[in-house]
Amino acid sequence: MEEDSRTTTTRDSIYRAARSIKRRDNSLYNALRSIYQDSIFVGEISRLWPKLPLLANLRCGLWYSPRFDATCYFKSTDGHTNNLSFNTSRLNLHLPLLAGEKGGCIIIDSTRKGKRFPDSMSKTIPIWSCVLNRSVYNYLKKLCNIDAGCDHDGDNIRQLLDKWDCSLHLPLWVSNTEKASIKARLDEWTRQLEASGADIASLASCLRKPLRPLWVSQKTVLWLNEVPEHGSWDFTPLILVSSSASGEIQRRTNSEFSWSYIPGAGDDEESWARGLSPNVFWTHVDDLIDSGPELCNQKVAEIVENDRVYRAQRGQEAPQVVVKCSKSNGVHSTKSDEILSLDASKPKVGMMNVDKESLVYWFASTNLAVGASQVVGKETSIDCTLNCDQNPISVPLSNLEEHLHLPMTGSKFDRFSILRNLPSAVNFAKLKMSSGKKLLVCCQDGEDISVCVCLAILISLFSEEGVFDGGKSFEEKSITKMEMRRMLIFICKYAVNARPSRGNLKQVFGFLWSQRENSDE
Missing domain, CATH: 3.90.190.10 (Protein tyrosine phosphatase superfamily)
Known part of the structure; x- marks a missing residue:
């Protein structure tokens, strides 16, 4: 009995130590520092194609750049294995219109799950782009009305149809079994889109080349002197950038502080951000990064409260929430019921640099x-x-x-x-x-x-x-x-x-x- 008791005590001690290490590694400073580090990579990729608009996939992607031209909303759950779907409630039809006008776009997202890309980029967006391409093709085919003879634009439309790619383009890491499952449902999803009343005519008039996803991560090898112009491709590129390095939490050190890199740190912001929004973070990014691990929590509390007061004085939305401080969120407190007043407002996102x-x-x-x-x-x-x-x-x-x-x-x-x-x-x-x-x-x-x-x-x-x-x-x-x-x-x-x-x-x-x-x- 005594031996069993000692074994249980040892196991509990190891468990508590592991939890303590995890809490330390997932601190607020580590998350913000990881986001800042990954934003450098995002900036480098966006400069390769400076004419393409930069979009954040809500909500995680919104943390990884101080400036976005627009946002989109593709959920990873729509691309989960055995839960594949084409969701007509999240059509993001502004995205192909913008991509058609600008010649493509760059979409930013991230994931914490140890993958190189979130499922939103591996499957949700490829499914979405393929279904839209097929619907545009069907619309153009009806417009041309090949069997009944074409109007004066018929030759142009016919040439477009000959080059229009309706294929499903998935990354190499998606299994053949799952690829076959997706292909089997493409006709069904295309019918759903066409029956939904979506404005396919606007897409067809704006898109001169079919949509096609490309994948870029921190492990992607790019020869900077051989980066092709986006206009040279025979498709409209959707450059899907996974901002974070894949893998486990890594310990990193610079001349001032030692900190832990967290892959996909911007995910699930309610669990770690303590009322901080992406907009406020990028406004005060230098102060927060320079504050270091010891002072970061206090600095964030001050910034969030000052932002709340600033909004309240101008009659803007400035709600308060109570956040219970506990060891699980990286805040050390002597009282389990200590209360902090924080700004719960979410980042306000819009289209194309509008106020x-x-x-x-x-x-x-x-x-x-x-x-x-x-x-x-x-x-x-x-x-x-x-x-x-x-x-x-x-x-x-x-x-x-x-x-x-x-x-x-x-x-x-x-x-x-x-x-x-x-x-x-x-x-x-x-x-x-x-x-x-x-x-x-x-x-x-x-x-x-x-x-x-x-x-x-x-x-x-x-x-x-x-x-x-x-x-x-x-x-x-x-x-x-x-x-x-x-x-x-x-x-x-x-x-x-x-x-x-x-x-x-x-x-x-x-x-x-x-x-x-x-x-x-």
Whole structure:
């Protein structure tokens, strides 16, 4: 018995020591220093093709450069083995339009899992680009109408079709079995895209060469004197850059500090960033890197709090969250319930070097727009506001009737928050838009909850042609997931940063279905 007890004690001691080493290696300073180190590589690659726009794959990729021209959102889960999918809720149709205009693009992402590339780059983007190429090919083929004779542009289209590559291009490390599985579903995914109502015509008019991914990592060998011009390729390149070195945590030393390199350190920012956002990090990058491991946590707390106060003084979004300090997040505290006040705001991302805090997305010629809560008061064309954020917005007393605050939370925190508030939201939209007023629906980031509310409003109060009718055509509509997906694709065409979660979309479907049942009674 004593021997078993000693063995257990020894095992526990080894386990505690291993956890202590892991906590030390995954400290805040190590993460920020690793990101900074990897950003040097990202900068070198972007300078090889300076004319190509640089895009961050949200959210991890956003940490690896101080400047991006745009963002995209491809999830690794769509490329996981046995979970392969083509998601029409994340079409990223602004990306091929941008790539077609500029001749290609560079996409930045990273992974912590010891792989050279995340699954978003190994499979999700290759699947996506292949399906888009096939859909464009089908559209051009119909346009040419070879069997019935071509119009005056027919010869040009026919030449384009002869060179158009619809092949599936995957990296070498994807197995033949998985490649065969993907190929078997390409026809199905292409039909889904063409049935979704996506604007394939715009893609066909913009893309003169098919999309094709290329992969670059820190282990890729590039001869700098032989880097080809992107215009010389017979395809539109999507240069997929995995910013981090693959492998385990590595101990590194310079003249000032010893620190541990963390592959894919920008991933899962909630677990380590302590309220720091990519924008704020790059604003204070020199101070943070020079602070060293001992002072980094304190420096981050000061920077985040100063940024929060700066925003609050200007009437901008400046929420506070309580973060429990524990040994698991690399903060040493004598009290397990010590509380820090941090800025929980997420980085605001937009398209092509626009002022990210003034973005408002209008849906075609409608009087409905979506945006982040910071834009309220900045956009003069807005007549009334529906605020879905948890925090109220300062509005003049004379304008109170034109403002409605319906605090909502995502499905992870409350499964029915959006469902409970949608009736009031749609009624407010109907009241204001019936008199021709322009309505802004906003939430903290303008990417999820406000998008779901706009989805409910567009389906409930607008006709199939996109004309406001106050809900007269609602009874004739087919409330199906396919129709919801079609309308969501319409929204994403304008609000390119839209990222509604599945749980929140389910609440919208539940609301629309209940409205239909009530109207039938």
